[in-house]
Amino acid sequence: MSAVTSRPPRHEQRNVLPWLVMPALLMFLGFAVLPLVGVFALSFTTWDGIGAIHATGLTSWRKVLSDPGLPHALWVTFLVMAVSWAVQTPASILIGVFLAGRQRYRAVLGVVYFIPLMLSSAAIAIAYKALLNPNFGLGAGLDIDLLSQDWLGRPGLAFGVIIFVVSWQFVPFHSLIYQGGVQQIPKSLYEAAQLDGAGRVRQFFSITLPQLKYTIITSSTLMVVGSLTFFDLIFVLTEGGPGDATRVLALDMYKRGFQASLMGPASVIAVILVLVGLLLALLLRRLGGRDAGASQLEGV
Amino acid sequence: MTTTLPEQRRPQKSAPRERQPVSSRPRRRLNWLGGGAGWLWLIVVAVPLYWSFITSFKQQSNYYDSNPLVPSGDPTLDNYRMVVESDFLRYFLNSVVVTAGAVIPAVLVSFMAAYAIVRGWRMRFLRAVNGLFLMGLAIPLQATIIPIYLIIIKLHLYDNLLALILPSIAFAIPLSVLVLANFIRDVPKELFDSMRVDGATEWTTLWRLAAPLTRPAIVTVSIFNALTIWNGFLLPLVLTQSPEQRTLPLALWNFQGQYGVNVPAVLAAVVLTTLPVLILYAFGRRQLLSGLTAGFSR
Numbered sequence: 001m002s003a004v005t006s007r008p009p010r011h012e013q014r015n016v017l018p019w020l021v022m023p024a025l026l027m028f029l030g031f032a033v034l035p036l037v038g039v040f041a042l043s044f045t046t047w048d049g050i051g052a053i054h055a056t057g058l059t060s061w062r063k064v065l066s067d068p069g070l071p072h073a074l075w076v077t078f079l080v081m082a083v084s085w086a087v088q089t090p091a092s093i094l095i096g097v098f099l100a101g102r103q104r105y106r107a108v109l110g111v112v113y114f115i116p117l118m119l120s121s122a123a124i125a126i127a128y129k130a131l132l133n134p135n136f137g138l139g140a141g142l143d144i145d146l147l148s149q150d151w152l153g154r155p156g157l158a159f160g161v162i163i164f165v166v167s168w169q170f171v172p173f174h175s176l177i178y179q180g181g182v183q184q185i186p187k188s189l190y191e192a193a194q195l196d197g198a199g200r201v202r203q204f205f206s207i208t209l210p211q212l213k214y215t216i217i218t219s220s221t222l223m224v225v226g227s228l229t230f231f232d233l234i235f236v237l238t239e240g241g242p243g244d245a246t247r248v249l250a251l252d253m254y255k256r257g258f259q260a261s262l263m264g265p266a267s268v269i270a271v272i273l274v275l276v277g278l279l280l281a282l283l284l285r286r287l288g289g290r291d292a293g294a295s296q297l298e299g300v
Numbered sequence: 301m302t303t304t305l306p307e308q309r310r311p312q313k314s315a316p317r318e319r320q321p322v323s324s325r326p327r328r329r330l331n332w333l334g335g336g337a338g339w340l341w342l343i344v345v346a347v348p349l350y351w352s353f354i355t356s357f358k359q360q361s362n363y364y365d366s367n368p369l370v371p372s373g374d375p376t377l378d379n380y381r382m383v384v385e386s387d388f389l390r391y392f393l394n395s396v397v398v399t400a401g402a403v404i405p406a407v408l409v410s411f412m413a414a415y416a417i418v419r420g421w422r423m424r425f426l427r428a429v430n431g432l433f434l435m436g437l438a439i440p441l442q443a444t445i446i447p448i449y450l451i452i453i454k455l456h457l458y459d460n461l462l463a464l465i466l467p468s469i470a471f472a473i474p475l476s477v478l479v480l481a482n483f484i485r486d487v488p489k490e491l492f493d494s495m496r497v498d499g500a501t502e503w504t505t506l507w508r509l510a511a512p513l514t515r516p517a518i519v520t521v522s523i524f525n526a527l528t529i530w531n532g533f534l535l536p537l538v539l540t541q542s543p544e545q546r547t548l549p550l551a552l553w554n555f556q557g558q559y560g561v562n563v564p565a566v567l568a569a570v571v572l573t574t575l576p577v578l579i580l581y582a583f584g585r586r587q588l589l590s591g592l593t594a595g596f597s598r
Contacts, residue, residue: 016502017420021429024413024473028436031448031470036439038447049449091341098338109342114589115349118577120531122549126556127352127570130563137563138351141368168344176593229440232533236553250442257446258538270443277440 036274042267049261060264070269072244073252077276079159080248081227084166088223089216091171096178097208114172121169125236128165155245158238162246165233170226174219181215182208221284228277249273356380356568363564379568383555387543388572391551395530398461398547402468403525407518409469410476415506417477418484419492430481436474441467445538452539463539464547468532472525483517484510523584523591530577548573 043060047053064070099110116124131138132151139147152158185208193203231250234240240247240255247255249269257266347369355363357375366372413429420426448467457463487510495505511518536550546554555569581588 017416017423018425020416020502020506021413021426024409024477025429025432027409027466027470028433028473031451031467032436032439032444032473033432035444035447035451035467038450039444042446042450091337094334094337095341098334101334106338109338111585112342112346112349114585115578115581116345117592118527118581118588119574120533120549120552122531122533122553123570123574126552126566127348129556129560130355130566130570131348131351133563136364136561138368141364141366168348171341172345173592176589180593225438229442231442232549235533236556253442254445263446267446270446273440273443277443278438281438 039267039270039274042263043271045264045267047263049257049263056264060262060268064265064268067265069244069247069252070272073247073249073269074272074276076244076246077228077248080162080166080230080246081224083163084170084227085220085223087163088167088171088174089220091167092174092219093178093209093212093216095171095175097182097204099175099179100182113175116169117172117176119169121232122236124165124169125233128161129237132161152238153242155242158242158246162230162234162237165237166227166230169233170223174223177219177222178212178215181212185211217284217287221281224284225277225280228273228280249276352567352570355564356571358564360562360564379562379565380572382559382565383569383572386555386569388548388551388569390544391546391548392573392576394461394545395547398464398468399526399530401461401465402472402529403522406469406472406525407476407522410473410521411480411511411514411518412506413473414477414480414484415502415510418481419502430477433474433477437478439471441471442534445534448535449538458539459541459545461540461545464532464535467535468529472529476521476525479521480514480517483514487513519587520591523588527577527588527591 042053044055044057045053046056046059095113099106099113129152130136134140134148134150134153137148139149142148149157151161189207189211190203193207198206228248229250230248231254234246234248234251235254238246240251250273253266253269253273256262256269351368354371355368356379357377358366358372359374359376359378363372413433417426417430452458452463452466455463457466491509491513492505495509500508531549532547533549533553536545536547537553540546540550543554552569552573556566559565
């Protein structure tokens with residue numbers, strides 16, 4: 001009897017589940033998928049951001065692809081990506097290994113390390129802008145010429161500052177990932193190595209690093225794909241300047257769209273941004289990454 | 301003796317007696333290296349924070365006569381007064397409205413979706429939705445900002461806090477569903493079965509069984525989303541215009557543009573706007589940090 005009475009609700013339940021997913025699905029379709037499709041569509045139009053939208057075929061694409069600004073923006077984006085990866089990865093591994101140690105003082109230092117993770121890019125950029133001010137900043141106050149340069153006014157220096165501030169903001173996050181990775185390495189491996197007489201350095205290179213392979217790929221994917229979306233930080237620090245020295249793709253898109261009112265070409269840049277991101281995520285996945293899917297986290 | 305008992309630990313350990321100091325010396329050396337890197341990084345992180353904090357209590361007129369790394373002997377709250385008088389309470393409330401208004405619905409709908417996906421895994425439709433959310437993780441917000449701007453204009457929501465809330469919900473959904481579904485999957489099947497035998501509907505099971513059992517995951521996901529949205533800059537920059545609709549990061553940027561030369565005041569604004577998050581950090585550090593790596597730890 002009871003089996004018979006429990007059947008109708010079960011049938012009813014089957015139909016309920018798809019409805020439970022609807023609110024999330026509709027929100028996601030409306031404000032993420034539709035915009036993604038929309039940006040492809042808008043790249044074939046001309047629009048000033050206020051008036052009517054005109055379909056103009058490949059005009060915007062031709063304009064952008066023949067503009068020397070595009071290869072420059074791609075190059076700067078690539079440089080930021082490569083250099084910030086090369087700086088952040090060794091630092092994050094070193095600090096991650098350091099934090100995975102058992103000593104109490106390391107955990108105490110960890111409390112300070114992770115503070116930058118809580119702050120907004122805007123706040124960090126503004127604090128650094130004040131700190132690096134050649135007349136009123138920290139360097140000027142200490143009266144050290146080397147430190148009181150026009151940090152954000154010279155192309156090479158401005159690029160270096162961006163790499164430094166990016167690292168300052170994101171190394172904590174990646175060392176957190178590495179700390180977790182290190183803690184998952186079986187202790188027995190180290191014990192065996194110790195019995196074989198391998199020193200700490202040897203252990204690091206022949207156990208820790210190889211065991212961290214997947215962690216390195218995950219962290220690198222997040223760094224590389226995330227670096228495509230550095231916007232807030234660069235926008236506040238340099239606005240792409242001096243000149244266009246730090247004008248990365250995301251900034252190029254914003255400036256063309258919302259400052260020069262050329263939404264068509266800006267959409268072309270956005271499409272390129274999406275394609276480059278996908279390409280990089282796929283490439284890194286080929287290298288053996290497990291969850292390349294979570295790749296946009298750093299940029300959000 | 302030692303060679304006859306190779307399986308025993310002790311003889312093995314003491315056997316390479318000559319190598320023992322060799323192996324322990326590099327260990328100590330690396331600890332110096334690791335420790336050195338650790339303390340160096342502490343300085344790198346702490347000096348800008350410390351400098352920003354102490355400078356925010358100095359007077360604009362004489363702060364650069366003093367040693368920048370020594371706290372003012374005559375601290376002042378004038379900078380903070382100036383910041384508060386620049387309507388920062390309103391911006392703070394705007395940030396609270398946007399964050400709460402986005403995180404609560406986002407986590408709610410994500411939880412329902414995650415539950416449906418786990419429970420209805422046999423249905424092709426739900427697996428397809430799951431695949432869509434997974435792909436959604438790879439959509440960068442920046443690249444979709446122009447169509448979002450267009451949609452918001454068409455909805456007559458430009459310069460309205462709701463314009464910030466709606467896209468924030470959408471972009472919070474993929475990761476939230478992924479993490480929550482992982483946790484719901486861990487709930488033992490027998491518990492669901494016993495609920496069903498008792499005649500409970502999916503709706504009841506969702507709230508009475510799944511929600512309480514996955515509460516830590518819900519908290520974690522909420523924290524991650526809240527931090528992301530609280531610190532968001534691009535959406536307010538593009539989708540709002542009037543000062544009344546500013547959220548904290550945008551207000552900070554505007555304040556800096558207006559009073560850039562007044563370094564202590566700008567830094568007071570930075571300190572004040574980061575204070576709420578830092579207070580949370582002081583109390584719930586573990587939760588916050590685990591929230592940040594929620595997507596990878598599992």
